[in-house]
Amino acid sequence: MKELLQYILDGLSIGSIYALIALGLVVIYRGTGHINFAQGEMALFSTLVTWWLHDKGVPLLLAIAISAALAFVGGALIDVGLMRPAGRRSAFAPVVVAIGLFQGLNSLSGLLFPKSGQGLPFPSLFPNKPKDFVSIFGAAWRIERIGVLAVVLVTTALLFVLFQKTKIGLAMRTVANDATSAKLVGVPTNRILMFSWALAAVIGAIGGALKAGIDTNVSIGSMFSVFLLSAAAATLGGLDSPGGAVIGGLSLGVIESLVGNYPHDWPASDWIGIKTKTVVAFLIILIVLLVRPSGLFGSSRVERV
Amino acid sequence: MSALLTVRGLSAGYGPIEVLHGVDLDVQEGQVAVILGANGAGKTTMLRAISGMIPRTGVVDFNGQSIIKTAPERIVSLGVAQVPQGRGTFTDLTVDDNMRAGAYVRHDHEVVSDLALWYETFPRLKDRRSQKAGTLSGGEQQMLAIARALMSRPKLLLCDEPSLGLAPLITKALFQTIQRLNEQHGLTVLLVEQNANLALDIAHHVCLLETGLIIAAGSPAAIASDDAVRRAYLGA
Amino acid sequence: MTSTLRARQIRYGGSLHWILRAIVAAVLVVLVWRMVSGAVPSSLGKYTEAMALAIAALSLNLLFGFNGQISIGHSTFAGISAFFLGYSIRFWDNIAFVSLVEACVLCFLVGVVIGLPALRLKGPYLALVTLAIAYVWPTVARQFIERKVTAVTGESALTKFLVRPPSWTGLKNTRQDRALYLFWVALALMVLCYVVVRNLRTSRVGRSLVAVRDNETAAAVMGVNLARTKVLTFGVSAAMAGVSGWLIAAEIGTVDENSFTILTSIKYILALILGGAATLTGPIVGAFAYFFADDYLKRHAPHWNWLPGKFGDGPIASFLLGVLVIGFVFIAPQGIVGLCRRIGRNIATVVPEPIRGPTHEPANEPNNLPNNLPNNLGESTS
Numbered sequence: 001m002k003e004l005l006q007y008i009l010d011g012l013s014i015g016s017i018y019a020l021i022a023l024g025l026v027v028i029y030r031g032t033g034h035i036n037f038a039q040g041e042m043a044l045f046s047t048l049v050t051w052w053l054h055d056k057g058v059p060l061l062l063a064i065a066i067s068a069a070l071a072f073v074g075g076a077l078i079d080v081g082l083m084r085p086a087g088r089r090s091a092f093a094p095v096v097v098a099i100g101l102f103q104g105l106n107s108l109s110g111l112l113f114p115k116s117g118q119g120l121p122f123p124s125l126f127p128n129k130p131k132d133f134v135s136i137f138g139a140a141w142r143i144e145r146i147g148v149l150a151v152v153l154v155t156t157a158l159l160f161v162l163f164q165k166t167k168i169g170l171a172m173r174t175v176a177n178d179a180t181s182a183k184l185v186g187v188p189t190n191r192i193l194m195f196s197w198a199l200a201a202v203i204g205a206i207g208g209a210l211k212a213g214i215d216t217n218v219s220i221g222s223m224f225s226v227f228l229l230s231a232a233a234a235t236l237g238g239l240d241s242p243g244g245a246v247i248g249g250l251s252l253g254v255i256e257s258l259v260g261n262y263p264h265d266w267p268a269s270d271w272i273g274i275k276t277k278t279v280v281a282f283l284i285i286l287i288v289l290l291v292r293p294s295g296l297f298g299s300s301r302v303e304r305v
Numbered sequence: 306m307s308a309l310l311t312v313r314g315l316s317a318g319y320g321p322i323e324v325l326h327g328v329d330l331d332v333q334e335g336q337v338a339v340i341l342g343a344n345g346a347g348k349t350t351m352l353r354a355i356s357g358m359i360p361r362t363g364v365v366d367f368n369g370q371s372i373i374k375t376a377p378e379r380i381v382s383l384g385v386a387q388v389p390q391g392r393g394t395f396t397d398l399t400v401d402d403n404m405r406a407g408a409y410v411r412h413d414h415e416v417v418s419d420l421a422l423w424y425e426t427f428p429r430l431k432d433r434r435s436q437k438a439g440t441l442s443g444g445e446q447q448m449l450a451i452a453r454a455l456m457s458r459p460k461l462l463l464c465d466e467p468s469l470g471l472a473p474l475i476t477k478a479l480f481q482t483i484q485r486l487n488e489q490h491g492l493t494v495l496l497v498e499q500n501a502n503l504a505l506d507i508a509h510h511v512c513l514l515e516t517g518l519i520i521a522a523g524s525p526a527a528i529a530s531d532d533a534v535r536r537a538y539l540g541a
Numbered sequence: 542m543t544s545t546l547r548a549r550q551i552r553y554g555g556s557l558h559w560i561l562r563a564i565v566a567a568v569l570v571v572l573v574w575r576m577v578s579g580a581v582p583s584s585l586g587k588y589t590e591a592m593a594l595a596i597a598a599l600s601l602n603l604l605f606g607f608n609g610q611i612s613i614g615h616s617t618f619a620g621i622s623a624f625f626l627g628y629s630i631r632f633w634d635n636i637a638f639v640s641l642v643e644a645c646v647l648c649f650l651v652g653v654v655i656g657l658p659a660l661r662l663k664g665p666y667l668a669l670v671t672l673a674i675a676y677v678w679p680t681v682a683r684q685f686i687e688r689k690v691t692a693v694t695g696e697s698a699l700t701k702f703l704v705r706p707p708s709w710t711g712l713k714n715t716r717q718d719r720a721l722y723l724f725w726v727a728l729a730l731m732v733l734c735y736v737v738v739r740n741l742r743t744s745r746v747g748r749s750l751v752a753v754r755d756n757e758t759a760a761a762v763m764g765v766n767l768a769r770t771k772v773l774t775f776g777v778s779a780a781m782a783g784v785s786g787w788l789i790a791a792e793i794g795t796v797d798e799n800s801f802t803i804l805t806s807i808k809y810i811l812a813l814i815l816g817g818a819a820t821l822t823g824p825i826v827g828a829f830a831y832f833f834a835d836d837y838l839k840r841h842a843p844h845w846n847w848l849p850g851k852f853g854d855g856p857i858a859s860f861l862l863g864v865l866v867i868g869f870v871f872i873a874p875q876g877i878v879g880l881c882r883r884i885g886r887n888i889a890t891v892v893p894e895p896i897r898g899p900t901h902e903p904a905n906e907p908n909n910l911p912n913n914l915p916n917n918l919g920e921s922t923s
Binding site for chain 1: 811
Binding site: 181185 | 356375376378382393395397398405407409426457466
């Protein structure tokens with residue numbers, strides 16, 4: 001029972017990072033109808049910038065803040081310089097550009113930070129020594145994991161305030177719902193999309209730093225699996241639902257953690273365990289999607305012929 | 306009395322297909338102007354061309370200022386609000402959020418009092434303010450679309466076939482509402498309709514649009530007495 | 542429709558058209574001859590790999606270009622087939638061609654099973670399911686190797702399976718002859734796949750594929766069996782991806798769990814986009830362009846000293862490839878084939894043929910090349 005609680009907390013902690021990156025995907029999906037395949041690599045690039053700043057002596061928190069600010073600008077530039085012109089070519093062009101961006105950013109990271117291929121040591125934001133845990137309900141909860149979870153939950157809460165309570169959030173929701181009508185009420189849809197890309201990039205910068213902190217390492221391969229799991233989380237929750245992305249991310253993290261710690265003396269432990277945890281997680285998502293094709297909380301639109 | 310909206314030689318279309326072939330139109334301040342036309346005459350295209358949603362050429366002056374090169378969101382903030390065909394409400398947003406979205410272009414502090422004003426005018430909407438717009442009936446959504454447009458404090462309201470898909474009684478109430486808005490609030494309205502009988506009742510000025518050209522314009526009485534119009538639109 | 546009428550008129554005055562075709566055929570024959578004559582195994586192998594990539598792009602085009610279903614999981618089918626070849630030759634003493642047929646059937650069945658969710662899932666959701674499959678495959682493959690290979694032979698990959706030329710070819714079992722043999726097999730398989738896609742496309746089946754792509758509801762109303770069309774397309778496409786994987790495995794002679802990853806799938810997509818989706822020849826052109834651009838950049842880019850800094854090897858090539866792909870979206874959104882058509886159309890107006898007016902929408906326009914297909918991918922889904 002104690003272990004179970006611990007596994008769930010670990011799962012929630014890593015799942016919260018999936019949830020955060022998934023939110024970045026949802027923000028862009030709602031605005032454009034496309035999955036941003038470069039989300040993980042955008043996060044990777046920002047994380048490497050954070051690493052570089054920290055390596056040059058900038059305090060970690062400040063480094064994250066600077067890199068998030070740079071990501072904001074970079075995300076906006078990606079929209080203005082690449083995605084929007086591509087969108088004018090054809091409806092599918094932005095997807096291709098995102099795939100190209102994925103490849104370009106990944107190799108650019110390798111070029112600018114040559115040692116990132118093997119992995120660069122990344123400091124954790126929170127105390128992560130073996131002794132740094134608190135005991136709650138008899139289970140040992142590591143302070144680092146609690147810290148990550150807290151940071152993500154606060155960030156998520158801020159995002160929800162942005163979506164629900166601010167004028168720009170309202171504009172984002174109108175664009176997601178009906179871009180033509182949004183224009184008709186005077187929403188500058190292009191600027192809103194630009195903001196969405198900027199926001200997604202900032203989310204990536206924060207999520208990437210947290211993930212690298214947990215791993216105490218950042219390498220050019222490390223964000224791809226985070227992207228995949230976040231995409232899966234967003235799909236599970238429904239690609240156009242921010243709440244769904246959070247729930248999807250957290251449950252994916254918990255599923256992974258529970259499957260990864262599946263007891264060896266239980267049935268089928270040959271097939272369920274640390275090596276196949278992602279497989280099992282994806283299978284569960286597949287089953288969910290078969291029952292609910294637009295994810296748990298996604299909206300299915302009626303198409304007019 | 307001066308023309309709030311002046312349109313000269315307006316041409317517009319979709320891709321290589323031109324739908325409007327040089328249309329002239331004046332909408333006087335404080336009046337209800339109606340464009341009558343059959344399906345495919347170019348009515349919707351005309352409103353979209355005025356509000357800048359599609360590429361257009363010609364002259365469009367609003368309030369003495371050319372808006373031919375102005376972006377649609379900027380045109381809204383100048384005071385032209387459009388109620389699109391099929392209502393175009395934000396179905397996933399609540400009624401309240403729809404209304405607030407309507408006030409997006411405004412930066413004053415009277416949004417809340419305006420909200421109260423229009424909820425008073427449309428009490429049904431007030432009852433459903435926290436419901437998602439997609440759950441409203443057709444007539445309620447049309448009301449919402451108009452109320453949302455009013456939230457931007459427009460000088461000119463463009464209405465695209467508000468009667469579409471509504472029951473006759475509801476349509477009638479809707480037209481009364483539009484008339485009331487015109488009389489009590491001095492709102493200038495440019496209305497596009499197929500339903501000639503109702504539209505002629507509230508119009509000050511009527512244009513007939515056929516295959517992208519204005520073929521007749523004048524007072525409702527003059528238009529209604531025209532034999533061709535009577536045969537085509539009034540079923541008499 | 543008037544457009545088909547115009548296309549016929551051009552065919553009617555077709556002596557020029559036949560001359561064009563003859564020229565194209567002659568160029569192709571010369572190209573193939575140039576590839577084979579005096580080539581060493583390594584360069585023959587490159588052609589074989591490029592053709593395997595072309596087959597994968599063809600299979601993806603059938604699914605995506607003509608039927609509108611996006612798959613990022615096609616590397617998995619290739620992987621299944623490659624493993625099947627390796628395992629069946631090594632452990633069952635299978636004949637290579639028997640294993641090709643069996644692998645295709647296997648991939649078809651797996652494709653049908655995976656295609657089933659496609660009935661309910663749309664666009665990005667389907668893309669993510671296939672992405673998940675591609676992500677899961679290496680894990681499954683690792684388990685397979687550990688249980689079925691490492692446990693028996695102690696090796697950590699499937700190796701030592703050779704596809705030997707049969708005796709009737711007169712080729713010997715040398716490295717050179719094996720490479721030459723595989724080259725011809727690859728060419729035959731690529732042509733076969735091209736013909737299959739081409740015939741599917743121009744048949745009744747092909748029209749129903751495109752109808753489903755452009756508007757599912759409308760297609761269903763017109764009597765297209767949505768479920769059967771989509772699932773069978775997925776199956777055939779998967780089998781074709783299997784052919785590609787079989788070829789790669791036969792050429793390289795060793796496979797492990799990292800041979801077919803998501804990056805492989807992305808390579809298929811990029812090759813298709815580069816050549817031109819929803820065109821018949823696009824996948825082949827794109828595959829060769831991608832393969833040799835990649836090959837060229839990998840060999841030369843690290844030595845370009847006009848590049849800033851000292852970049853060493855590796856990432857610069859893949860970086861430039863990414864830039865190339867993005868650039869292509871802007872220079873030639875319809876791919877190389879689309880670009881050639883656009884240029885060709887300008888030339889065609891010089892010829893005194895009964896041709897269309899100038900204000901026509903170019904995207905949907907047929908032309909006098911053999912592959913006159915609508916190329917309005919994506920734009921029609923509003």
